[in-house]
Amino acid sequence: MSDYDDLYQELILDHHKKPRNFRRLGVEACTCHADGRNPLCGDQIALDVQVDGEQIKDIGFEGSGCAISTASASLMTEVVKGKTKAEADALFHIFHAMVTQGKTPDDPEKMGKLLAFSAVGEYPARVKCATLAWHTLHAALNGSHEPVTTE
Amino acid sequence: MTAEALVHSVLDSLAVRSDFPALQQTVRGGKRLVYLDNAATSQKPRAVIDAVQKFYERDNGSVHRGVYELSERATAVYEGARKKIARFLNAKDAREIVLLRGTSEAINLVAYTYGRKNVRAGDEILITEMEHHSNIVPWQMLCEATGAVLKVAPITDAGEVDLQAFEKLLSAKTKIVSAVYVSNSLGTVNPIAQMSALAHAAGAVMIVDGAQAAPHFLVDVQAIGADFFAFSPHKMYGPSGIGALYGRYELLDAMPPFLGGGHMISNVTFAKTTYAKPPAKFEAGTPNMEGAAGLAAAIDYVQALGIDAIDAHEQLLLKYATDALAKVAGLRIIGTAARKVGVVSFVLDGVHPHDVGSILDRHGVCVRAGHHCTQPVMERFKVPATTRASFGVYNTMEDVDALVEGLAAVRKVFS
Numbered sequence: 001m002s003d004y005d006d007l008y009q010e011l012i013l014d015h016h017k018k019p020r021n022f023r024r025l026g027v028e029a030c031t032c033h034a035d036g037r038n039p040l041c042g043d044q045i046a047l048d049v050q051v052d053g054e055q056i057k058d059i060g061f062e063g064s065g066c067a068i069s070t071a072s073a074s075l076m077t078e079v080v081k082g083k084t085k086a087e088a089d090a091l092f093h094i095f096h097a098m099v100t101q102g103k104t105p106d107d108p109e110k111m112g113k114l115l116a117f118s119a120v121g122e123y124p125a126r127v128k129c130a131t132l133a134w135h136t137l138h139a140a141l142n143g144s145h146e147p148v149t150t151e
Numbered sequence: 152m153t154a155e156a157l158v159h160s161v162l163d164s165l166a167v168r169s170d171f172p173a174l175q176q177t178v179r180g181g182k183r184l185v186y187l188d189n190a191a192t193s194q195k196p197r198a199v200i201d202a203v204q205k206f207y208e209r210d211n212g213s214v215h216r217g218v219y220e221l222s223e224r225a226t227a228v229y230e231g232a233r234k235k236i237a238r239f240l241n242a243k244d245a246r247e248i249v250l251l252r253g254t255s256e257a258i259n260l261v262a263y264t265y266g267r268k269n270v271r272a273g274d275e276i277l278i279t280e281m282e283h284h285s286n287i288v289p290w291q292m293l294c295e296a297t298g299a300v301l302k303v304a305p306i307t308d309a310g311e312v313d314l315q316a317f318e319k320l321l322s323a324k325t326k327i328v329s330a331v332y333v334s335n336s337l338g339t340v341n342p343i344a345q346m347s348a349l350a351h352a353a354g355a356v357m358i359v360d361g362a363q364a365a366p367h368f369l370v371d372v373q374a375i376g377a378d379f380f381a382f383s384p385h386k387m388y389g390p391s392g393i394g395a396l397y398g399r400y401e402l403l404d405a406m407p408p409f410l411g412g413g414h415m416i417s418n419v420t421f422a423k424t425t426y427a428k429p430p431a432k433f434e435a436g437t438p439n440m441e442g443a444a445g446l447a448a449a450i451d452y453v454q455a456l457g458i459d460a461i462d463a464h465e466q467l468l469l470k471y472a473t474d475a476l477a478k479v480a481g482l483r484i485i486g487t488a489a490r491k492v493g494v495v496s497f498v499l500d501g502v503h504p505h506d507v508g509s510i511l512d513r514h515g516v517c518v519r520a521g522h523h524c525t526q527p528v529m530e531r532f533k534v535p536a537t538t539r540a541s542f543g544v545y546n547t548m549e550d551v552d553a554l555v556e557g558l559a560a561v562r563k564v565f566s
Contacts, residue, residue, distance in 0.1 A: 008564050041505045041521060042535035066503035
């Protein structure tokens with residue numbers, strides 16, 4: 001095992017190489033949209049969400065960025081698809097606490113694959129890469145039309 | 152003679168390395184510290200750290216003010232640093248050196264004072280495509296305030312200023328030309344004397360952003376025809392938070408003040424305040440005295456090593472690194488000018504520079520990953536960011552080897 005296996009885990013590298021839900025939803029399906037960017041590294045994301053009632057029925061993103069930001073967006077879309085807006089928001093808060101404060105989630109199982117990002121807490125310079133997609137989702141679900149920036 | 156022996160013949164970088172306490176530590180769990188972010192800021196030698204400490208321990212007092220011994224000593228340290236910078240840059244007179252916080256503040260001062268006094272709606276300001284944000288934004292702000300127009304001279308695929316296009320953009324409307332001597336993201340050394348001559352022929356003043364030049368080779372502000380020259384000693388082994396603006400005296404004398412306050416005045420009444428002569432006119436408030444002590448020590452330090460030896464040493468490292476990096480599969484160097492300082496910017500196929508930087512960091516190798524405050528340069532080369540290694544007096548071939556080994560590890564993770 002090398003030193004950075006904790007940050008660049010197989011799961012993260014896999015989602016970086018083959019991001020899931022990497023597509024725009026189209027005007028018909030998309031009910032909420034937000035753009036996000038990380039001025040520090042130039043990461044960019046365009047996020048489309050289809051919300052039916054309270055439920056996230058479909059979600060897709062496009063953009064470019066580092067492995068951490070791409071994998072985070074990819075895994076986020078997998079995890080929140082099918083969840084309610086409130087559930088997605090709750091996950092955001094737990095994820096945020098995990099990567100910014102290194103806080104172990106109370107219920108790790110609920111986090112599932114997102115636990116792959118737990119090491120980000122040890123790399124303060126990379127936190128913004130991991131949280132960009134989540135901030136953008138939050139903006140999309142709350143109807144913010146201002147582009148999200150992590151600065 | 153082997154290349155390794157040649158490097159040691161111009162500068163004993165291992166001995167130099169021992170002058171720098173910060174370089175004696177290990178990082179990331181016992182890794183030798185390989186510091187390759189010198190274009191951002193350099194480490195400090197013991198002599199500079201001692202000068203700052205000595206100032207606090209012995210000489211700290213109200214500069215320019217008190218009638219007591221400590222104040223006299225503080226003033227001698229501060230004004231001594233000014234004289235030292237004047238000699239270092241070959242200014243005619245120490246009064247042409249304004250002590251400020253750094254290059255950014257120096258350029259902002261010129262934009263705000265000289266610019267607002269001399270630039271009108273419809274006038275033009277010419278910069279280049281390779282400027283640092285600190286030599287773009289102040290001019291955009293000046294244009295917004297005055298209605299002047301910002302013109303940008305393009306750069307070539309090698310990362311050199313297109314001199315023909317530069318010349319064509321100059322006209323009677325051009326009031327200010329401002330350009331970097333050396334690009335922080337590409338390493339390009341511009342033909343700045345030639346650019347100054349062209350600017351002057353058009354009737355414009357020439358401002359030179361010298362942040363990346365002064366640490367690496369001999370600078371002569373008169374020979375290059377700079378009307379203003381800005382520099383930041385923290386990139387030259389000196390303290391941060393102090394820097395200098397050189398300005399030709401008659402220009403400084405005709406300019407309105409920048410910040411108002413103590414020391415920059417001649418006489419204050421509620422009816423009318425008159426201002427001090429340069430450089431005091433531009434130095435409101437109690438300055439960074441300990442920084443001045445440190446920067447004087449930094450100038451002594453580089454002069455003791457010899458600027459020409461530093462230049463030769465860094466050129467050898469640049470060549471060694473350029474050759475070694477060219478052999479790394481999928482690596483492309485951004486900035487291939489004929490004349491460069493020890494700066495190598497690159498992109499690696501399929502790996503974002505921030506991921507490169509994070510993995511190198513785990514090997515103890517400190518590089519910069521990002522847009523280097525030169526977003527237009529990134530756009531010009533169609534890359535989101537680059538990884539940049541930049542060399543200083545204490546770097547060795549072993550450091551370059553560590554960088555190359557680290558890149559092999561990056562490749563392995565992202566294979």
